[in-house]
Amino acid sequence: MPILPEGVTFSSFSPITVEDVGGSVTVEDVGESVAVEDVGGSVAVEPFGGSFEVEPFGGSFDVEPFGGSFDVEPFGGSF
Known part of the structure; x- marks a missing residue:
């Protein structure tokens, strides 16, 4: 199972830890x-x-209504 680096959070939503x-x-x-860990x-x-x-x-986070995306690269990312 992939493990994201500790402390990686995706702030656009309510406090939820997965x-x-x-x-x-x-x-x-x-x-x-x-916060997403071990997803x-x-x-x-x-x-x-x-x-x-x-x-x-790695992966991607797409938010349709807002037309934005969050791409997660190995131990990094861009918004």
Whole structure:
């Protein structure tokens, strides 16, 4: 299972910590920040129509209504 560097957070949603995920997680009632560790699947953010797809030390976070994306590169990223 991929392990993101400690301290990696994705702040756009409510305080939610996802640990040891082995499939999919649906996040409803989203508000400010999301911490993702040991994620082995995808996190769907329904209220915002986006999804967070995690691949071995990489993935992408697309937020449809806001037209933004968060690309996670090995131990880094861009918004």
